[in-house]
Amino acid sequence: MAMRIVAILFPLFAITALGFVAGRRLKPDLSHANKLNMDVFVPALVFAALANKEFHVTEYLPLLGATLLVVLGSGAVGWAVARMAGIDVRTFVPPQMFNNCGNLGLPLSVLAFGDSALAPAVAIFTVSNLLHFSYGAWLLDHKVRLINVWRVPSVLATLVGLAVGVAGIEVWPPLMHAIRMLGDIAIPLMLFALGVRLTDSRITSIGLGVFAAVLRPVSGMVLAWLVMLVIDLPPREQALLLVFGALPPAVLNYIFAERYRQEPEKVASMVLIGNVTALLFLPLALALSLE
Template sequence: MLLRILSILFPLFAITAVGFVVGRRLKPDLSHANRLNMDVCTPALVFGALASKEFHLDQYLPLLGAAFLVIAGSGLVGWAVARLAGIDPKTLVPPMMFNNCGNLGLPLAVLAFGADALAPAVVLFTLSNLLQFSFGTWLLDHHARLATAWRSPSVLAAFAGLAVGVAGVALWPPLLVAIRMVGEIAVPLMLLALGVRMAESRITAIGFGVFGAALRPAAGMALAWVAARLIALPPREEALLLVFGALPPAVLNYMLAERYGQEPDKVASMVLIGNLATVVFMPLALAVALGVALPP
C-alpha cells in the first residue's frame, strides 16, 4: 500500500519540485503561460473528457450531489470556526470551500484510479469552478456580477462538452484527438506553475496558514465520508470523493483575495502551507480511499 501511494504521489511532487527549482533559479514570468493554460488547455481537457459517447451526465448526479455537500459543508465549518476564532469569514470560508481540484485533483485522480477517473474528476472540477466564480466571487464582493461565471472558458467548455455528449454527436476522431492532445498539456503545466508560484510566494501569517492548512483537509475528508454515507456512490467515485475532500486550498483563492483586497497575505499563507502539507495529508487520504473504498 505504501509503495502504491508513493508511486501515485511521486510524479505530482516531482513535477511541482521541478517548477519550484525553475522558479528559484530562472524566475520565469508564467503569466502568459497560465493565461494560455486557463483559456485554452484546461477547456480542451474539460471538453475532451465530457464530449464522449461513453459519458453520461446522469450517472454522475449522485457524485455531484455528494460533492456539493462537501463544498457547502466545508464553507459552513469555515464560517463557524471563523466566528468562534474572531477571523473574518470572508478570509477563511473561500479557501475552505474551494480546493485544488485542478492542479492536484485531476492528475491525482488519473494516477490513483486510472484514466476512466478523468471524467468524474472533471465533473468535480467543473462544479467547484462554477461555484467559485459565482458564489465565491459574490462572497468576497456582494456587488460582483455573477454573469462572469458563465464566461469562464472552462465552464463554457464543460457545457459544450456536455451538449455534445448528451446529444450523442460523434466528433471526427482526428479532431477529438487534437483537442485531447491540447488538453494533455494542462495538467503538467498546472503542476509546474504551482511549483513556480510556491517559489515566488512568501509566508507571513504562519499561524493562520498552518491552522487553515490542517482544518481544510480534516473537515473535507470528514464531510466526504458523511456525504458518502448519505448518498450511495460506486466504490471508485466514493474513493474519488474522499481524495477530493482532502485536497488543499486552490491557488485561485489567493488571486481572488488579492483582487478584492480580502487579507491576501493570510489567504496566500493558507494556500501555500496547505499545498506543502499535502505531503502529510494526501498519503493519509489515499490510504483511506484505496483501503476502504477500493479494497484489493
C-alpha cells in the same frame, strides 16, 4: 501499499518541486502560460472529458450532488470557525471551501485510479469550478455579476461539453484527438506552474496558515465520509470523493484575494502551508481509499 502511494504521489510532487526550483532560480514569467492554460488547455481537457461518448452525465448525478454537499459543507465549517475565531469570513472561507481539485486533483485521480477516473474527476472539478467562479467571486465582492460566469472559458467548455454529450453528438475524431492533445498539456503545466506560484507566496501568518492547512483536509474528509453515508456511490467514486475532501486550498484563492484586495498575504500563507501539508494528508486519504 506504502510504495504504491509513493509511486502515485511522486510524479505530482516531483513536477511541482521542479517548478518551485525553476521559480527560485530562473524566475520565469508564466503569466502568459498560465493564461493559455486557463483559457485554452484546461477548457480543452474539460470539453474532451465531457463530450466523450462514454461520458453519461446522468450516471454522475449522485457524485455531482455529493461534491456539492462537500463544498458547501466545507464553506459552512469555515464560516463557523471564522466567526468563533474572529477571522474575516471572506479571508478564511474561500480557502476552506475551494480546494486544489484542478492542479492536484485531476492528475492525482488519473495516477491513483487510472484513465477511466478522469471523467468523474472532471465532474467533481466542474462543480467546484462553477461554484468558485460564481459564489466564490461574489463572496469577495458582492458587486460581481454572477450572470457573467459563463464567459469563463472553463465554464463555457463545461456547458458546451455537457451539451454535446447529452445530445449524443459525435465530434469528428481527428478534431477530438486534437482537442485531447491540447488538454494533455494542461495537467503537467498546472503542476509546474503551481510550484512556480508557490515561490511568490509569502508566509506572514504562520499560525493561521497551519490551522487552516489542517482544518481543510480534516473537515473535507469527514464531510466526504458523512455524505457517503447518505448518498450511495460506487467504490471508485467514493474513493475520488474522499481524496477530493483531502485536497489543499486552491492557488486560485490567492489570485482572487489579490484581485479583490482581501488580505492576500494571509490567503497566500494558507495556500502555501496547505499545499506543503498535503504531503501528509494525501497519503492518508489514498491509504483509506485504496483499501
